[in-house]
Amino acid sequence: MDSGGLSDVFNFLGKIEHKNLPEIYRNHDVFVHLSRTGSLDKVILEAMACGMTVLSCNDASRAFLPEEYVFRQDNAEGLAGRIKFATHNPKSFREFVLKNHNLESLVKKLSDHF
Numbered sequence: 193m194d195s196g197g198l199s200d201v202f203n204f205l206g207k208i209e210h211k212n213l214p215e216i217y218r219n220h221d222v223f224v225h226l227s228r229t230g231s232l233d234k235v236i237l238e239a240m241a242c243g244m245t246v247l248s249c250n251d252a253s254r255a256f257l258p259e260e261y262v263f264r265q266d267n268a269e270g271l272a273g274r275i276k277f278a279t280h281n282p283k284s285f286r287e288f289v290l291k292n293h294n295l296e297s298l299v300k301k302l303s304d305h306f
Contacts, residue, residue: 203220213238213242214238214242217238217239217242217243217244218242218243220244221244221245222244222245222246222247222275222278223235223236223239223244223245223246223247224247224248224271224275225239225246225247225248225249225250225253226248226249227248227250228249228250228265229250229252230250230251230252231252232250232252232253233250233252236248236250236253237289237293240285240286240288240289241285241286241289241290242286243283243285243286244285245261245278245285246261246285247261247262247263247271247274247275247278248261248262248263249262249263249264249265249267249271256288256292260274260277260278261274261278262274
């Protein structure tokens with residue numbers, strides 16, 4: 193994979209088996225989420241739960257990420273600015289996931305729905 197000269201600064205890991213993700217998340221500081229699904233992507237929650245600072249261009253992330261962690265799609269300068277000035281606050285990100293996306297909460301939501 194051509195890294196465009198960024199390999200001295202960034203790690204391009206490629207495909208990772210799901211069982212190895214927590215270790216990868218815990219050994220890195222910033223997770224850049226570029227998905228355009230428009231819906232909540234569980235990979236954001238996984239990274240947050242492992243204490244990473246998450247930056248995302250996904251519209252769904254605007255509902256729960258502070259403004260300084262969201263950037264516009266196809267805006268490399270905006271992303272670079274977010275990376276440069278992101279305040280690492282893994283505790284609040286992890287607490288959000290534990291409070292809002294735990295198994296008990298999911299079961300209640302499903303039960304209420306049906």
